[in-house]
Amino acid sequence: MSSLLLPERELIDCIKDQRELNIEEVMAFMSFNKKFILKIIENLKTKNILHFDSIQRIKLNQAEIEKVNTNKENLEEEVSDILRDLFRAYLLRKDFVMDFVMEGIWMSPFEEKLLQCKKAELTSLLSSMRKNRPKVGFSKKLIVYAGCDYSRLSRFSVDSLGS
C-alpha cells in the first residue's frame, strides 16, 4: 500500500468535505502552481484515493484513506518525513517555521501537573479549531508537539533496535 507524501496529504486536507474541486481555490490554499496540483491529483488517483468524473467532480475514497491512516508503516514514514523536513527548515532558519523546541527539563510533580493543565488547554483549543474549514483569510498551520519521559524514551530507543 502506498503511503502519502506531504503535498498529497496537504491536498487531501484542503479538499476534504468538498464535492467540487475549485483549482483556483486549492491554489490559494496551497503554495503550488496549477500544473503541480494537477500532478498531485494524478498521483492520488493512481493511489486510488481520489476518484473523479471530471476535474470539477471529485470524490475522496475514504476507505482507502482510512487504510493509509491506519497502516503503522505508512504513518511512521510520513511522520518521520514531516519531522525531518520540519527540523531541516528550522535549521535553515526558514521564516515559515514558528518554533522548534526540544529540550530535556527536570520537573517537580507540581510542575508536571501544571504542564498537564496547560496541555489540556491547548488540546481543547486545537480541538475547537479542528472544526474550521478552509476559508479565504485562513492559513493552515502544522502543529507538532510531544512530551515524554526522557529516560524511558532513551531506553526504548535502544530496546527497539533490531525489532
Added chain:
Amino acid sequence: MKTFRRVYSKESLAELAALTNIQKTRVFRILNGADLKWKEAEVLNQLIKKKFGSNFSDFFYDFVLGKSKPSDDKKINSREMEKRNLSYFYFLTEDRK
C-alpha cells in the same frame, strides 16, 4: 526517459535522433523502455540541462543512473522514488520569476 520525453514532447522520432545523435531505431527502443547506456543518459541529461539552464538539479540524474545507492528496503525505495519524482516535477514546473 519520461522526463526527457516530457521536456521534448513535440519532437518527432527523427528529430530526437538528430538532436541526440543516436540512431532512430535505438531512440525508438529507448522510448519503449530499453535500458540506457551511460553515454546516452549523459546526452539526454545535457539536453534537459540545455532546456532548463545550469541550475538543473543533478540528484535525480544521479539517482536514475544508480550513483546513489538505493536502500535494500523496497518500500522505502518506492517512497523515495516517488518523492524524487515529485520533487523533480516540481523543479520542472515551478514558477520562475
